[in-house]
Amino acid sequence: MPLDPSFIGKRYPPSETYLVSRAKIAEFADAVGDPNPAYRDVAAARALGHPDVVAPPTFLVVLTMRSSAQVVFDPELGLDYSMVVHGEQSFAYERPVHAGDELVVIGSVENIRSVAGNDLLSLRGEVSTTDGELVCTARSTIVSRGTAAQEA
Amino acid sequence: MTATVSFDDVEVGTELPQQSFPLQRLDLVRYCGASGDFNVIHWNERIAKAVGLPDVIVHGMLTMAEAVRVVTDWAGDPGAVVEYGVRFTRPVVVPDDDRGALLEVSGVVTELLADRRVRVELTAMSTEQKVLGQARAVVQLG
Numbered sequence: 001m002p003l004d005p006s007f008i009g010k011r012y013p014p015s016e017t018y019l020v021s022r023a024k025i026a027e028f029a030d031a032v033g034d035p036n037p038a039y040r041d042v043a044a045a046r047a048l049g050h051p052d053v054v055a056p057p058t059f060l061v062v063l064t065m066r067s068s069a070q071v072v073f074d075p076e077l078g079l080d081y082s083m084v085v086h087g088e089q090s091f092a093y094e095r096p097v098h099a100g101d102e103l104v105v106i107g108s109v110e111n112i113r114s115v116a117g118n119d120l121l122s123l124r125g126e127v128s129t130t131d132g133e134l135v136c137t138a139r140s141t142i143v144s145r146g147t148a149a150q151e152a
Numbered sequence: 153m154t155a156t157v158s159f160d161d162v163e164v165g166t167e168l169p170q171q172s173f174p175l176q177r178l179d180l181v182r183y184c185g186a187s188g189d190f191n192v193i194h195w196n197e198r199i200a201k202a203v204g205l206p207d208v209i210v211h212g213m214l215t216m217a218e219a220v221r222v223v224t225d226w227a228g229d230p231g232a233v234v235e236y237g238v239r240f241t242r243p244v245v246v247p248d249d250d251r252g253a254l255l256e257v258s259g260v261v262t263e264l265l266a267d268r269r270v271r272v273e274l275t276a277m278s279t280e281q282k283v284l285g286q287a288r289a290v291v292q293l294g
Contacts, residue, residue, distance in 0.1 A: 031186030032217040033179065038230055048229045049154050057224065057233040057289075058217040062187060082203070086212045090237025096230070139237075 002148050003112050003119045007077055011108040012070045017130055018063050022099040025055050032056065045098075055097035061089075064125035064138040067107035071123055072142060079121070079144055087120065088141035094134050102130045110139070114148035156228030159268035159293040168226040168259035168272065173218040175210055175244065176252035183214045197248060209243035215255060215283060216240075219276045222259045223289045232292045234269065239285035244278045253278055259289075268293050 022042075029039035037044035038054050045053045072079055097103070104127075111122040125138040180194045189211055193200045200208045216238050224230040246253045256277045263271035274287040 028186045031182045034221055054231045056230055057220050057236050061213050086240055088239045092235045
């Protein structure tokens with residue numbers, strides 16, 4: 001079943017506050033096999049001008065994936081999760097993320113379009129501090145395989 | 153935030169040191185735990201094959217995380233990556249053997265931007281095929 005284009009522009013309620021911890025940054029860096037000391041050693045991060053350990057460039061997926069799940073599992077949208085693959089991902093930073101940041105994500109549907117029988121769902125996650133400072137805009141494209149309306 | 157590379161030392165065509173990243177099943181399981189993405193196609197060979205994949209595949213986001221190390225190691229400061237985006241064009245398949253998969257990543261400066269920033273284009277290969285498309289980063293240099 002094709003996705004309903006009236007969802008374009010829909011904004012979801014903000015996520016719960018996420019406190020970025022040194023331990024989670026180190027765990028994520030371990031999981032991607034990256035020994036960079038700026039992810040683990042406060043002194044090394046401060047030597048680069050950061051206030052605390054810095055998060056790897058894709059770390060925010062830990063938060064934005066939860067926000068995307070709000071959309072992907074929205075029963076009104078009717079996406080079949082077994083047909084879904086991740087098509088694109090991007091992060092645009094206003095500033096780096098550090099341990100100690102308290103962040104919220106607001107997810108929204110940026111676009112829905114059909115290409116070659118697939119529905120392409122473009123999602124935006126605005127990651128801000130609890131004080132309202134925008135930190136990063138994450139965009140992802142979710143591909144729903146073979147669900148678009150067939151052209152006559 | 154201070155990249156150790158100076159904008160003045162970089163031109164279009166400057167190559168970033170190439171790196172290779174081996175990925176085994178254990179790495180995928182560890183990434184499941186750290187990222188919270190427990191999709192079964194990243195750890196269950198039976199289900200991966202049942203949905204038409206050749207075998208267990210790497211999380212696209214793990215491939216994305218590995219590839220950008222070519223940029224962060226070069227720039228000297230992970231916080232210098234201002235923008236980073238990729239398309240996931242082909243899965244990285246991880247066989248259940250002692251070697252797993254190998255991801256080979258290279259990068260080149262493709263554009264000089266305002267405010268001492270540069271655009272870098274990454275090429276990520278596994279089994280001699282490109283696995284990421286339009287893999288680009290904007291980097292704030294010193």
